[in-house]
Amino acid sequence: MDLLPALCLCLLICSGAAFSHQTGSEVIRKIVKEDQDALLFCALDGTNIAEDVFDWKTDGSSRHEVFVYRGSSYGDHLPGQDAHFKDRVFHFPEQLAVGNASIVIRKTQVTDSGNYTCYFPFHEPRRRAQYELIVEYILKPRNIPGAAQDPFIVYNKTSDGVLLQCVVRRAFPKPRVEWRDSSGSILTTEPTFTQKDMSFDVFLRATVTRSGFYRCVATQEEIHNEVFTETYVPGPGAASKPSVTNLKQTSDWALLQCEVLGASPKPSVFWKDDSGNIIKSEEPEVTERRGSYDIVLQTTVTKEGFYHCEVTQAEISHQVSAKTNVFFGGEF
Missing domain, CATH: 2.60.40.10 (Immunoglobulins)
Known part of the structure; x- marks a missing residue:
């Protein structure tokens, strides 16, 4: 288990109050970024649930099964779990003795967004926790039609320094392309675009005079796609490969x-x-x-x-x- 969720669980369990009043009447909103883990808390007071049953479901046309625990069997060992959650949902077996039925959804996806409910079918109230999970997009490489692929970089030494050229091909929608130095600062440059069959080729040049790492970044906010290629520019006198x-x-x-x-x-x-x-x-x-x-x-x-x-x-x-x-x- 990651350190931060473990610490959160320890604080909640040791306080004795956080779990004891969960009856599912309140919907808790939880917002995470795509690829982060989502920790959803649920408990049956301080009762030992090692031989009990609890069930996590999310909304949908068939109320998809997220995770189910029955005695010593759980999750992937039981039929019915939605394939979308296979190998991504984990509970806390070492905390069953104190009634902890919380789960972690690893590497969340935007499609994980929805309402989650924790049930104890053989206890009253049956519903013990409700969450509205919101998974927000991040900018990252996407393997979808039109998404820009890793830029191609070439550089040549000139009398003024080093001329960097970045090329991004067949991207749609039109990407924003930038040169950034090793500190993340954007270099002032103007791209050249050519369009063919609704896709764009982008050419971006920059002349640099200092050694260091330089990154060409292509961003398509509309489809949450961002890719980059990095190169190192040696300074004057930098040793060549021996x-x-x-x-x-x-x-x-x-x-x-x-x-x-x-x-x-x-x-x-x-x-x-x-x-x-x-x-x-x-x-x-x-x-x-x-x-x-x-x-x-x-x-x-x-x-x-x-x-x-x-x-x-x-x-x-x-x-x-x-x-x-x-x-x-x-x-x-």
């Missing part, structure tokens, strides 16, 4: 080399094994030209597996790596 080479190999060892060229500021360079552990290496060969650094780092390994050369420039929040595989099964 070159890794197996210089020499015998039947029981291999000499690996990592080469980094033209990096500024000076990077940290390490060899790591496939578990992420730094392995012992030779002293790096460092060449500096006008504040730009070339670095060569060698290591000798005696075990098979993948090895990574990792290059980090903390000052500009930049990191790249390359890997190679060492295998001693061949002939030398």
Whole structure:
């Protein structure tokens, strides 16, 4: 159980008052966002209900079965539960001894919205709790006709910085497309739209001069769809992907080399094994030209597996790596 619902349950049960007056005469409105969990409280005073029966239903043409508990059997183990709720509704077996018949609906959907009633068929009053559950839409990727798919991004270095271009194709209704930096701020740009057969292609360009992550976001409020693609723009002097080479190999060892060229500021360079552990290496060969650094780092390994050369420039929040595989099964 998640910590927050558990704490809520503890407070309600320990107070002794919250459950004792639930007779179902009052409809409680509960509002959650799509994909959140919904916790619906219900109890039979402080009575042990481990061998009892309680039933949750929601409104509809056939009053859909949400969850039913009968003795030690419940939910998916009993016939009649609506397939819509299968594997998504859970109760609190450790709280049955104090009369707790509450349920949690995991990862709510908008179609979960409706009126929910908790029944104890062999006790009076039978109806113990009523909820109006409202599940509100959120913006997220939707797999429906017309929904924009993940944008396509390309970027090119120019004399002014880096030109980012975002492309969103065949979207309907017309999406709002924005470039956002790593802080979430929207870059001032103007999109270009082309329309064909009621769908829209969108092209959005932005020139940036600072390194960091940039995100192209396409939003269609009308269908609650939002998708994005993110890219990293390296700053001037950011190290490119290092070159890794197996210089020499015998039947029981291999000499690996990592080469980094033209990096500024000076990077940290390490060899790591496939578990992420730094392995012992030779002293790096460092060449500096006008504040730009070339670095060569060698290591000798005696075990098979993948090895990574990792290059980090903390000052500009930049990191790249390359890997190679060492295998001693061949002939030398």
